[in-house]
Amino acid sequence: MTLPHALSGLGAVAADYDILLCDVWGVIHNGRESWPDACAALTRFNEQGGHVVLISNSPRPSSDVVAQLDRLGVPRDSWKAFVTSGDATRAELAKRAPGPAWVIGPDRDWPLYEGLGLDSAHGAADAAFISVTGPVDDENETPEDYRDRLAAGVARDLELICANPDRVVQRGDRLIYCGGSLADLYESLGGRVTMAGKPFGPIYDLALREAADLLGKPVDRSRVLCIGDGVVTDVLGANRQALDCLFIAQGIHGDAARGSDGRLDPARAAGLLKAETTYARYAMLDLTW
Structure with missing residues:
Protein backbone atom coordinates (compact mmCIF):
# COMPACT_ATOMS: atom_id res chain seq x y z
CA MET A 1 0.00 0.00 0.00
CA THR A 2 1.62 3.25 -1.17
CA LEU A 3 1.21 6.02 1.37
CA PRO A 4 0.34 9.56 0.33
CA HIS A 5 2.87 12.20 1.28
CA ALA A 6 1.54 14.20 4.24
CA LEU A 7 1.73 17.91 3.39
CA SER A 8 2.19 20.63 5.98
CA GLY A 9 0.35 22.94 3.60
CA LEU A 10 -0.38 23.63 -0.05
CA GLY A 11 2.54 26.05 -0.15
CA ALA A 12 4.96 23.11 0.09
CA VAL A 13 4.13 22.04 -3.48
CA ALA A 14 2.48 25.12 -5.01
CA ALA A 15 5.49 25.93 -7.19
CA ASP A 16 5.15 22.54 -8.91
CA TYR A 17 1.73 23.37 -10.37
CA ASP A 18 0.12 25.93 -12.68
CA ILE A 19 -3.48 24.74 -12.24
CA LEU A 20 -5.54 23.56 -9.29
CA LEU A 21 -8.75 21.68 -10.05
CA CYS A 22 -10.31 22.13 -6.63
CA ASP A 23 -13.42 20.50 -5.25
CA VAL A 24 -15.85 22.81 -3.47
CA TRP A 25 -18.17 21.11 -0.98
CA GLY A 26 -16.07 19.45 1.73
CA VAL A 27 -12.90 21.37 0.85
CA ILE A 28 -13.78 25.08 0.98
CA HIS A 29 -17.24 24.94 2.61
CA ASN A 30 -19.65 22.52 4.28
CA GLY A 31 -22.91 23.94 2.93
CA ARG A 32 -23.38 26.15 5.98
CA GLU A 33 -20.11 28.08 6.20
CA SER A 34 -16.88 28.52 4.27
CA TRP A 35 -13.48 27.72 5.74
CA PRO A 36 -11.21 30.80 5.76
CA ASP A 37 -7.91 28.88 5.77
CA ALA A 38 -8.88 26.87 2.69
CA CYS A 39 -10.08 29.94 0.82
CA ALA A 40 -6.93 31.84 1.80
CA ALA A 41 -4.76 29.01 0.44
CA LEU A 42 -6.49 29.17 -2.94
CA THR A 43 -6.25 32.97 -3.00
CA ARG A 44 -2.53 32.80 -2.32
CA PHE A 45 -2.02 30.27 -5.11
CA ASN A 46 -3.74 32.66 -7.51
CA GLU A 47 -1.71 35.61 -6.25
CA GLN A 48 1.51 33.72 -6.92
CA GLY A 49 0.65 33.23 -10.59
CA GLY A 50 -1.37 30.03 -10.47
CA HIS A 51 -4.94 29.48 -11.61
CA VAL A 52 -7.67 27.87 -9.49
CA VAL A 53 -10.52 26.18 -11.35
CA LEU A 54 -13.31 25.07 -9.02
CA ILE A 55 -14.75 21.71 -10.10
CA SER A 56 -17.95 20.72 -8.34
CA ASN A 57 -20.48 17.92 -8.58
CA SER A 58 -23.29 20.41 -7.99
CA PRO A 59 -26.15 19.48 -10.34
CA ARG A 60 -26.84 23.15 -11.12
CA PRO A 61 -25.01 25.22 -13.75
CA SER A 62 -21.96 26.99 -12.34
CA SER A 63 -23.51 30.40 -13.05
CA ASP A 64 -26.30 29.51 -10.62
CA VAL A 65 -23.95 28.28 -7.87
CA VAL A 66 -21.75 31.40 -7.73
CA ALA A 67 -24.39 33.19 -5.65
CA GLN A 68 -24.25 30.35 -3.11
CA LEU A 69 -20.47 30.72 -2.82
CA ASP A 70 -20.92 34.45 -2.28
CA ARG A 71 -23.47 33.85 0.48
CA LEU A 72 -21.09 31.43 2.20
CA GLY A 73 -18.30 33.99 2.10
CA VAL A 74 -16.05 32.29 -0.46
CA PRO A 75 -13.93 35.17 -1.82
CA ARG A 76 -14.09 35.76 -5.58
CA ASP A 77 -10.29 36.04 -5.66
CA SER A 78 -9.94 32.45 -4.42
CA TRP A 79 -10.95 31.09 -7.84
CA LYS A 80 -10.70 32.11 -11.48
CA ALA A 81 -13.06 29.67 -13.23
CA PHE A 82 -15.83 27.32 -12.13
CA VAL A 83 -17.32 24.20 -13.72
CA THR A 84 -20.00 21.92 -12.34
CA SER A 85 -21.48 18.53 -13.03
CA GLY A 86 -24.58 20.50 -14.01
CA ASP A 87 -22.62 22.22 -16.79
CA ALA A 196 -20.92 13.43 -16.61
CA GLY A 197 -19.58 14.79 -13.30
CA LYS A 198 -16.61 13.56 -11.28
CA PRO A 199 -15.11 10.97 -11.68
CA PHE A 200 -16.23 10.88 -15.33
CA GLY A 201 -14.45 12.50 -18.23
CA PRO A 202 -16.82 15.24 -19.48
CA ILE A 203 -16.41 17.51 -16.44
CA TYR A 204 -12.61 17.26 -16.67
CA ASP A 205 -12.74 18.12 -20.36
CA LEU A 206 -14.63 21.30 -19.43
CA ALA A 207 -12.30 22.15 -16.55
CA LEU A 208 -9.14 21.69 -18.60
CA ARG A 209 -10.55 23.86 -21.40
CA GLU A 210 -11.12 26.58 -18.82
CA ALA A 211 -7.56 26.07 -17.57
CA ALA A 212 -6.14 26.41 -21.09
CA ASP A 213 -8.07 29.66 -21.55
CA LEU A 214 -6.61 31.00 -18.30
CA LEU A 215 -3.08 29.99 -19.28
CA GLY A 216 -3.43 31.16 -22.86
CA LYS A 217 -1.76 27.96 -24.01
CA PRO A 218 -2.24 24.17 -23.88
CA VAL A 219 -2.27 22.67 -20.39
CA ASP A 220 0.77 20.71 -19.22
CA ARG A 221 -1.05 17.95 -17.37
CA SER A 222 2.00 17.25 -15.20
CA ARG A 223 1.45 20.71 -13.69
CA VAL A 224 -2.20 20.15 -12.76
CA LEU A 225 -3.14 19.21 -9.18
CA CYS A 226 -6.62 17.93 -8.27
CA ILE A 227 -7.82 18.63 -4.72
CA GLY A 228 -10.80 16.91 -3.13
CA ASP A 229 -12.24 14.88 -0.27
CA GLY A 230 -14.34 12.41 -2.27
CA VAL A 231 -12.47 9.15 -2.86
CA VAL A 232 -14.84 7.77 -5.52
CA THR A 233 -15.30 11.17 -7.18
CA ASP A 234 -12.32 13.52 -6.72
CA VAL A 235 -9.53 10.99 -6.22
CA LEU A 236 -10.81 8.39 -8.68
CA GLY A 237 -11.42 11.13 -11.24
CA ALA A 238 -7.85 12.40 -10.88
CA ASN A 239 -6.53 8.84 -11.22
CA ARG A 240 -8.53 8.24 -14.40
CA GLN A 241 -7.18 11.49 -15.85
CA ALA A 242 -3.61 10.62 -14.78
CA LEU A 243 -3.42 13.86 -12.75
CA ASP A 244 -1.76 14.39 -9.38
CA CYS A 245 -4.13 14.51 -6.43
CA LEU A 246 -4.19 16.10 -2.99
CA PHE A 247 -6.64 14.14 -0.84
CA ILE A 248 -8.40 16.20 1.84
CA ALA A 249 -8.83 13.38 4.31
CA GLN A 250 -11.20 14.99 6.79
CA GLY A 251 -14.26 16.33 4.95
CA ILE A 252 -16.86 13.59 4.63
CA HIS A 253 -14.53 11.09 6.34
CA GLY A 254 -14.53 12.79 9.73
CA ASP A 255 -11.62 11.67 11.89
CA ALA A 256 -10.98 8.39 10.04
CA ALA A 257 -7.52 9.57 8.89
CA ARG A 258 -6.55 11.36 12.09
CA GLY A 259 -3.84 9.81 14.26
CA SER A 260 -3.70 9.72 18.05
CA ASP A 261 -1.58 12.88 17.95
CA GLY A 262 -4.37 14.77 16.18
CA ARG A 263 -2.45 14.99 12.90
CA LEU A 264 -2.93 13.19 9.61
CA ASP A 265 -1.99 9.51 9.73
CA PRO A 266 -0.81 8.67 6.17
CA ALA A 267 -1.51 4.96 6.70
CA ARG A 268 -5.11 5.66 7.68
CA ALA A 269 -5.51 7.99 4.71
CA ALA A 270 -4.08 5.30 2.45
CA GLY A 271 -6.59 2.84 3.88
CA LEU A 272 -9.47 5.09 2.85
CA LEU A 273 -8.00 5.32 -0.65
CA LYS A 274 -7.18 1.62 -0.97
CA ALA A 275 -10.77 0.67 -0.12
CA GLU A 276 -11.77 2.14 -3.50
CA THR A 277 -8.56 1.12 -5.33
CA THR A 278 -7.37 4.72 -5.63
CA TYR A 279 -4.17 6.60 -4.89
CA ALA A 280 -3.30 10.21 -4.00
CA ARG A 281 0.18 11.68 -4.20
CA TYR A 282 -0.49 13.99 -1.26
CA ALA A 283 -2.86 14.18 1.71
CA MET A 284 -3.89 16.73 4.35
CA LEU A 285 -6.68 16.76 6.91
CA ASP A 286 -7.87 20.23 5.80
CA LEU A 287 -6.72 22.54 3.05
CA THR A 288 -4.33 25.22 4.34
CA TRP A 289 -1.40 27.11 2.87
Missing part, protein backbone atom coordinates in the same frame (compact mmCIF):
# COMPACT_ATOMS: atom_id res chain seq x y z
CA ALA A 88 -21.41 18.86 -18.11
CA THR A 89 -24.80 17.15 -17.69
CA ARG A 90 -26.72 19.78 -19.67
CA ALA A 91 -25.06 18.48 -22.84
CA GLU A 92 -26.29 14.96 -22.05
CA LEU A 93 -29.82 16.18 -21.38
CA ALA A 94 -29.90 18.27 -24.57
CA LYS A 95 -29.14 15.15 -26.62
CA ARG A 96 -32.31 13.58 -25.26
CA ALA A 97 -34.71 16.52 -25.74
CA PRO A 98 -37.66 16.71 -25.80
CA GLY A 99 -37.84 13.59 -23.65
CA PRO A 100 -40.18 13.56 -21.82
CA ALA A 101 -38.00 13.48 -18.72
CA TRP A 102 -39.07 12.17 -15.34
CA VAL A 103 -37.27 14.65 -13.07
CA ILE A 104 -36.34 13.73 -9.50
CA GLY A 105 -34.80 16.40 -7.29
CA PRO A 106 -35.48 19.54 -5.24
CA ASP A 107 -36.91 22.69 -6.81
CA ARG A 108 -33.61 24.56 -6.34
CA ASP A 109 -32.08 22.39 -9.08
CA TRP A 110 -34.48 23.49 -11.83
CA PRO A 111 -31.90 25.84 -13.44
CA LEU A 112 -30.29 22.64 -14.76
CA TYR A 113 -33.14 22.28 -17.26
CA GLU A 114 -33.63 25.87 -18.37
CA GLY A 115 -33.59 26.33 -22.13
CA LEU A 116 -33.15 22.66 -23.00
CA GLY A 117 -36.65 22.14 -24.42
CA LEU A 118 -37.43 19.11 -22.28
CA ASP A 119 -41.02 17.98 -21.68
CA SER A 120 -41.99 16.71 -18.23
CA ALA A 121 -43.15 13.23 -17.37
CA HIS A 122 -45.12 12.37 -14.23
CA GLY A 123 -43.39 9.07 -13.56
CA ALA A 124 -41.94 5.97 -15.17
CA ALA A 125 -45.06 5.20 -17.19
CA ASP A 126 -44.85 8.22 -19.51
CA ALA A 127 -41.10 8.98 -19.41
CA ALA A 128 -38.43 8.53 -22.07
CA PHE A 129 -35.68 8.74 -19.42
CA ILE A 130 -35.10 9.75 -15.79
CA SER A 131 -33.08 12.78 -14.65
CA VAL A 132 -31.91 12.80 -11.04
CA THR A 133 -30.21 15.61 -9.14
CA GLY A 134 -30.84 14.18 -5.66
CA PRO A 135 -33.62 13.38 -3.20
CA VAL A 136 -36.51 15.85 -3.26
CA ASP A 137 -36.19 16.32 0.51
CA ASP A 138 -32.53 15.66 1.21
CA GLU A 139 -32.86 16.65 4.85
CA ASN A 140 -35.11 13.68 5.58
CA GLU A 141 -35.23 11.18 2.70
CA THR A 142 -32.91 8.24 2.04
CA PRO A 143 -32.37 6.23 -1.16
CA GLU A 144 -34.67 3.52 0.20
CA ASP A 145 -37.58 5.96 -0.05
CA TYR A 146 -37.14 5.74 -3.83
CA ARG A 147 -36.72 1.98 -4.27
CA ASP A 148 -40.22 1.21 -5.57
CA ARG A 149 -40.33 4.23 -7.88
CA LEU A 150 -36.91 3.51 -9.34
CA ALA A 151 -37.77 -0.17 -9.77
CA ALA A 152 -40.61 0.95 -12.04
CA GLY A 153 -38.05 2.77 -14.18
CA VAL A 154 -35.84 -0.30 -14.37
CA ALA A 155 -38.84 -2.39 -15.44
CA ARG A 156 -39.27 -0.03 -18.43
CA ASP A 157 -35.51 -0.04 -19.16
CA LEU A 158 -35.33 3.75 -18.73
CA GLU A 159 -31.89 5.31 -18.71
CA LEU A 160 -31.15 7.40 -15.62
CA ILE A 161 -29.10 10.58 -16.07
CA CYS A 162 -27.53 11.54 -12.74
CA ALA A 163 -26.46 15.19 -12.52
CA ASN A 164 -24.65 14.81 -9.18
CA PRO A 165 -22.46 11.69 -8.81
CA ASP A 166 -21.70 12.46 -5.13
CA ARG A 167 -23.15 9.85 -2.78
CA VAL A 168 -23.14 12.11 0.27
CA VAL A 169 -21.97 15.60 1.25
CA GLN A 170 -21.40 17.23 4.60
CA ARG A 171 -24.00 19.87 5.47
CA GLY A 172 -23.00 21.45 8.73
CA ASP A 173 -22.36 18.48 11.01
CA ARG A 174 -24.59 16.05 9.05
CA LEU A 175 -24.09 13.85 6.00
CA ILE A 176 -26.78 14.37 3.34
CA TYR A 177 -27.63 11.92 0.54
CA CYS A 178 -26.98 13.13 -3.02
CA GLY A 179 -27.89 12.00 -6.52
CA GLY A 180 -25.11 9.42 -6.67
CA SER A 181 -26.76 7.41 -3.91
CA LEU A 182 -29.95 7.16 -6.00
CA ALA A 183 -27.90 6.23 -9.07
CA ASP A 184 -26.19 3.46 -7.07
CA LEU A 185 -29.57 2.07 -6.05
CA TYR A 186 -30.81 2.23 -9.65
CA GLU A 187 -27.77 0.30 -10.88
CA SER A 188 -28.17 -2.27 -8.10
CA LEU A 189 -31.72 -2.85 -9.37
CA GLY A 190 -30.37 -3.49 -12.87
CA GLY A 191 -30.86 -0.02 -14.36
CA ARG A 192 -28.70 1.94 -16.80
CA VAL A 193 -26.99 5.08 -15.48
CA THR A 194 -25.13 7.90 -17.25
CA MET A 195 -23.10 10.54 -15.39
Whole structure:
Protein backbone atom coordinates (compact mmCIF):
# COMPACT_ATOMS: atom_id res chain seq x y z
CA MET A 1 0.00 0.00 0.00
CA THR A 2 1.62 3.25 -1.17
CA LEU A 3 1.21 6.02 1.37
CA PRO A 4 0.34 9.56 0.33
CA HIS A 5 2.87 12.20 1.28
CA ALA A 6 1.54 14.20 4.24
CA LEU A 7 1.73 17.91 3.39
CA SER A 8 2.19 20.63 5.98
CA GLY A 9 0.35 22.94 3.60
CA LEU A 10 -0.38 23.63 -0.05
CA GLY A 11 2.54 26.05 -0.15
CA ALA A 12 4.96 23.11 0.09
CA VAL A 13 4.13 22.04 -3.48
CA ALA A 14 2.48 25.12 -5.01
CA ALA A 15 5.49 25.93 -7.19
CA ASP A 16 5.15 22.54 -8.91
CA TYR A 17 1.73 23.37 -10.37
CA ASP A 18 0.12 25.93 -12.68
CA ILE A 19 -3.48 24.74 -12.24
CA LEU A 20 -5.54 23.56 -9.29
CA LEU A 21 -8.75 21.68 -10.05
CA CYS A 22 -10.31 22.13 -6.63
CA ASP A 23 -13.42 20.50 -5.25
CA VAL A 24 -15.85 22.81 -3.47
CA TRP A 25 -18.17 21.11 -0.98
CA GLY A 26 -16.07 19.45 1.73
CA VAL A 27 -12.90 21.37 0.85
CA ILE A 28 -13.78 25.08 0.98
CA HIS A 29 -17.24 24.94 2.61
CA ASN A 30 -19.65 22.52 4.28
CA GLY A 31 -22.91 23.94 2.93
CA ARG A 32 -23.38 26.15 5.98
CA GLU A 33 -20.11 28.08 6.20
CA SER A 34 -16.88 28.52 4.27
CA TRP A 35 -13.48 27.72 5.74
CA PRO A 36 -11.21 30.80 5.76
CA ASP A 37 -7.91 28.88 5.77
CA ALA A 38 -8.88 26.87 2.69
CA CYS A 39 -10.08 29.94 0.82
CA ALA A 40 -6.93 31.84 1.80
CA ALA A 41 -4.76 29.01 0.44
CA LEU A 42 -6.49 29.17 -2.94
CA THR A 43 -6.25 32.97 -3.00
CA ARG A 44 -2.53 32.80 -2.32
CA PHE A 45 -2.02 30.27 -5.11
CA ASN A 46 -3.74 32.66 -7.51
CA GLU A 47 -1.71 35.61 -6.25
CA GLN A 48 1.51 33.72 -6.92
CA GLY A 49 0.65 33.23 -10.59
CA GLY A 50 -1.37 30.03 -10.47
CA HIS A 51 -4.94 29.48 -11.61
CA VAL A 52 -7.67 27.87 -9.49
CA VAL A 53 -10.52 26.18 -11.35
CA LEU A 54 -13.31 25.07 -9.02
CA ILE A 55 -14.75 21.71 -10.10
CA SER A 56 -17.95 20.72 -8.34
CA ASN A 57 -20.48 17.92 -8.58
CA SER A 58 -23.29 20.41 -7.99
CA PRO A 59 -26.15 19.48 -10.34
CA ARG A 60 -26.84 23.15 -11.12
CA PRO A 61 -25.01 25.22 -13.75
CA SER A 62 -21.96 26.99 -12.34
CA SER A 63 -23.51 30.40 -13.05
CA ASP A 64 -26.30 29.51 -10.62
CA VAL A 65 -23.95 28.28 -7.87
CA VAL A 66 -21.75 31.40 -7.73
CA ALA A 67 -24.39 33.19 -5.65
CA GLN A 68 -24.25 30.35 -3.11
CA LEU A 69 -20.47 30.72 -2.82
CA ASP A 70 -20.92 34.45 -2.28
CA ARG A 71 -23.47 33.85 0.48
CA LEU A 72 -21.09 31.43 2.20
CA GLY A 73 -18.30 33.99 2.10
CA VAL A 74 -16.05 32.29 -0.46
CA PRO A 75 -13.93 35.17 -1.82
CA ARG A 76 -14.09 35.76 -5.58
CA ASP A 77 -10.29 36.04 -5.66
CA SER A 78 -9.94 32.45 -4.42
CA TRP A 79 -10.95 31.09 -7.84
CA LYS A 80 -10.70 32.11 -11.48
CA ALA A 81 -13.06 29.67 -13.23
CA PHE A 82 -15.83 27.32 -12.13
CA VAL A 83 -17.32 24.20 -13.72
CA THR A 84 -20.00 21.92 -12.34
CA SER A 85 -21.48 18.53 -13.03
CA GLY A 86 -24.58 20.50 -14.01
CA ASP A 87 -22.62 22.22 -16.79
CA ALA A 88 -21.41 18.86 -18.11
CA THR A 89 -24.80 17.15 -17.69
CA ARG A 90 -26.72 19.78 -19.67
CA ALA A 91 -25.06 18.48 -22.84
CA GLU A 92 -26.29 14.96 -22.05
CA LEU A 93 -29.82 16.18 -21.38
CA ALA A 94 -29.90 18.27 -24.57
CA LYS A 95 -29.14 15.15 -26.62
CA ARG A 96 -32.31 13.58 -25.26
CA ALA A 97 -34.71 16.52 -25.74
CA PRO A 98 -37.66 16.71 -25.80
CA GLY A 99 -37.84 13.59 -23.65
CA PRO A 100 -40.18 13.56 -21.82
CA ALA A 101 -38.00 13.48 -18.72
CA TRP A 102 -39.07 12.17 -15.34
CA VAL A 103 -37.27 14.65 -13.07
CA ILE A 104 -36.34 13.73 -9.50
CA GLY A 105 -34.80 16.40 -7.29
CA PRO A 106 -35.48 19.54 -5.24
CA ASP A 107 -36.91 22.69 -6.81
CA ARG A 108 -33.61 24.56 -6.34
CA ASP A 109 -32.08 22.39 -9.08
CA TRP A 110 -34.48 23.49 -11.83
CA PRO A 111 -31.90 25.84 -13.44
CA LEU A 112 -30.29 22.64 -14.76
CA TYR A 113 -33.14 22.28 -17.26
CA GLU A 114 -33.63 25.87 -18.37
CA GLY A 115 -33.59 26.33 -22.13
CA LEU A 116 -33.15 22.66 -23.00
CA GLY A 117 -36.65 22.14 -24.42
CA LEU A 118 -37.43 19.11 -22.28
CA ASP A 119 -41.02 17.98 -21.68
CA SER A 120 -41.99 16.71 -18.23
CA ALA A 121 -43.15 13.23 -17.37
CA HIS A 122 -45.12 12.37 -14.23
CA GLY A 123 -43.39 9.07 -13.56
CA ALA A 124 -41.94 5.97 -15.17
CA ALA A 125 -45.06 5.20 -17.19
CA ASP A 126 -44.85 8.22 -19.51
CA ALA A 127 -41.10 8.98 -19.41
CA ALA A 128 -38.43 8.53 -22.07
CA PHE A 129 -35.68 8.74 -19.42
CA ILE A 130 -35.10 9.75 -15.79
CA SER A 131 -33.08 12.78 -14.65
CA VAL A 132 -31.91 12.80 -11.04
CA THR A 133 -30.21 15.61 -9.14
CA GLY A 134 -30.84 14.18 -5.66
CA PRO A 135 -33.62 13.38 -3.20
CA VAL A 136 -36.51 15.85 -3.26
CA ASP A 137 -36.19 16.32 0.51
CA ASP A 138 -32.53 15.66 1.21
CA GLU A 139 -32.86 16.65 4.85
CA ASN A 140 -35.11 13.68 5.58
CA GLU A 141 -35.23 11.18 2.70
CA THR A 142 -32.91 8.24 2.04
CA PRO A 143 -32.37 6.23 -1.16
CA GLU A 144 -34.67 3.52 0.20
CA ASP A 145 -37.58 5.96 -0.05
CA TYR A 146 -37.14 5.74 -3.83
CA ARG A 147 -36.72 1.98 -4.27
CA ASP A 148 -40.22 1.21 -5.57
CA ARG A 149 -40.33 4.23 -7.88
CA LEU A 150 -36.91 3.51 -9.34
CA ALA A 151 -37.77 -0.17 -9.77
CA ALA A 152 -40.61 0.95 -12.04
CA GLY A 153 -38.05 2.77 -14.18
CA VAL A 154 -35.84 -0.30 -14.37
CA ALA A 155 -38.84 -2.39 -15.44
CA ARG A 156 -39.27 -0.03 -18.43
CA ASP A 157 -35.51 -0.04 -19.16
CA LEU A 158 -35.33 3.75 -18.73
CA GLU A 159 -31.89 5.31 -18.71
CA LEU A 160 -31.15 7.40 -15.62
CA ILE A 161 -29.10 10.58 -16.07
CA CYS A 162 -27.53 11.54 -12.74
CA ALA A 163 -26.46 15.19 -12.52
CA ASN A 164 -24.65 14.81 -9.18
CA PRO A 165 -22.46 11.69 -8.81
CA ASP A 166 -21.70 12.46 -5.13
CA ARG A 167 -23.15 9.85 -2.78
CA VAL A 168 -23.14 12.11 0.27
CA VAL A 169 -21.97 15.60 1.25
CA GLN A 170 -21.40 17.23 4.60
CA ARG A 171 -24.00 19.87 5.47
CA GLY A 172 -23.00 21.45 8.73
CA ASP A 173 -22.36 18.48 11.01
CA ARG A 174 -24.59 16.05 9.05
CA LEU A 175 -24.09 13.85 6.00
CA ILE A 176 -26.78 14.37 3.34
CA TYR A 177 -27.63 11.92 0.54
CA CYS A 178 -26.98 13.13 -3.02
CA GLY A 179 -27.89 12.00 -6.52
CA GLY A 180 -25.11 9.42 -6.67
CA SER A 181 -26.76 7.41 -3.91
CA LEU A 182 -29.95 7.16 -6.00
CA ALA A 183 -27.90 6.23 -9.07
CA ASP A 184 -26.19 3.46 -7.07
CA LEU A 185 -29.57 2.07 -6.05
CA TYR A 186 -30.81 2.23 -9.65
CA GLU A 187 -27.77 0.30 -10.88
CA SER A 188 -28.17 -2.27 -8.10
CA LEU A 189 -31.72 -2.85 -9.37
CA GLY A 190 -30.37 -3.49 -12.87
CA GLY A 191 -30.86 -0.02 -14.36
CA ARG A 192 -28.70 1.94 -16.80
CA VAL A 193 -26.99 5.08 -15.48
CA THR A 194 -25.13 7.90 -17.25
CA MET A 195 -23.10 10.54 -15.39
CA ALA A 196 -20.92 13.43 -16.61
CA GLY A 197 -19.58 14.79 -13.30
CA LYS A 198 -16.61 13.56 -11.28
CA PRO A 199 -15.11 10.97 -11.68
CA PHE A 200 -16.23 10.88 -15.33
CA GLY A 201 -14.45 12.50 -18.23
CA PRO A 202 -16.82 15.24 -19.48
CA ILE A 203 -16.41 17.51 -16.44
CA TYR A 204 -12.61 17.26 -16.67
CA ASP A 205 -12.74 18.12 -20.36
CA LEU A 206 -14.63 21.30 -19.43
CA ALA A 207 -12.30 22.15 -16.55
CA LEU A 208 -9.14 21.69 -18.60
CA ARG A 209 -10.55 23.86 -21.40
CA GLU A 210 -11.12 26.58 -18.82
CA ALA A 211 -7.56 26.07 -17.57
CA ALA A 212 -6.14 26.41 -21.09
CA ASP A 213 -8.07 29.66 -21.55
CA LEU A 214 -6.61 31.00 -18.30
CA LEU A 215 -3.08 29.99 -19.28
CA GLY A 216 -3.43 31.16 -22.86
CA LYS A 217 -1.76 27.96 -24.01
CA PRO A 218 -2.24 24.17 -23.88
CA VAL A 219 -2.27 22.67 -20.39
CA ASP A 220 0.77 20.71 -19.22
CA ARG A 221 -1.05 17.95 -17.37
CA SER A 222 2.00 17.25 -15.20
CA ARG A 223 1.45 20.71 -13.69
CA VAL A 224 -2.20 20.15 -12.76
CA LEU A 225 -3.14 19.21 -9.18
CA CYS A 226 -6.62 17.93 -8.27
CA ILE A 227 -7.82 18.63 -4.72
CA GLY A 228 -10.80 16.91 -3.13
CA ASP A 229 -12.24 14.88 -0.27
CA GLY A 230 -14.34 12.41 -2.27
CA VAL A 231 -12.47 9.15 -2.86
CA VAL A 232 -14.84 7.77 -5.52
CA THR A 233 -15.30 11.17 -7.18
CA ASP A 234 -12.32 13.52 -6.72
CA VAL A 235 -9.53 10.99 -6.22
CA LEU A 236 -10.81 8.39 -8.68
CA GLY A 237 -11.42 11.13 -11.24
CA ALA A 238 -7.85 12.40 -10.88
CA ASN A 239 -6.53 8.84 -11.22
CA ARG A 240 -8.53 8.24 -14.40
CA GLN A 241 -7.18 11.49 -15.85
CA ALA A 242 -3.61 10.62 -14.78
CA LEU A 243 -3.42 13.86 -12.75
CA ASP A 244 -1.76 14.39 -9.38
CA CYS A 245 -4.13 14.51 -6.43
CA LEU A 246 -4.19 16.10 -2.99
CA PHE A 247 -6.64 14.14 -0.84
CA ILE A 248 -8.40 16.20 1.84
CA ALA A 249 -8.83 13.38 4.31
CA GLN A 250 -11.20 14.99 6.79
CA GLY A 251 -14.26 16.33 4.95
CA ILE A 252 -16.86 13.59 4.63
CA HIS A 253 -14.53 11.09 6.34
CA GLY A 254 -14.53 12.79 9.73
CA ASP A 255 -11.62 11.67 11.89
CA ALA A 256 -10.98 8.39 10.04
CA ALA A 257 -7.52 9.57 8.89
CA ARG A 258 -6.55 11.36 12.09
CA GLY A 259 -3.84 9.81 14.26
CA SER A 260 -3.70 9.72 18.05
CA ASP A 261 -1.58 12.88 17.95
CA GLY A 262 -4.37 14.77 16.18
CA ARG A 263 -2.45 14.99 12.90
CA LEU A 264 -2.93 13.19 9.61
CA ASP A 265 -1.99 9.51 9.73
CA PRO A 266 -0.81 8.67 6.17
CA ALA A 267 -1.51 4.96 6.70
CA ARG A 268 -5.11 5.66 7.68
CA ALA A 269 -5.51 7.99 4.71
CA ALA A 270 -4.08 5.30 2.45
CA GLY A 271 -6.59 2.84 3.88
CA LEU A 272 -9.47 5.09 2.85
CA LEU A 273 -8.00 5.32 -0.65
CA LYS A 274 -7.18 1.62 -0.97
CA ALA A 275 -10.77 0.67 -0.12
CA GLU A 276 -11.77 2.14 -3.50
CA THR A 277 -8.56 1.12 -5.33
CA THR A 278 -7.37 4.72 -5.63
CA TYR A 279 -4.17 6.60 -4.89
CA ALA A 280 -3.30 10.21 -4.00
CA ARG A 281 0.18 11.68 -4.20
CA TYR A 282 -0.49 13.99 -1.26
CA ALA A 283 -2.86 14.18 1.71
CA MET A 284 -3.89 16.73 4.35
CA LEU A 285 -6.68 16.76 6.91
CA ASP A 286 -7.87 20.23 5.80
CA LEU A 287 -6.72 22.54 3.05
CA THR A 288 -4.33 25.22 4.34
CA TRP A 289 -1.40 27.11 2.87
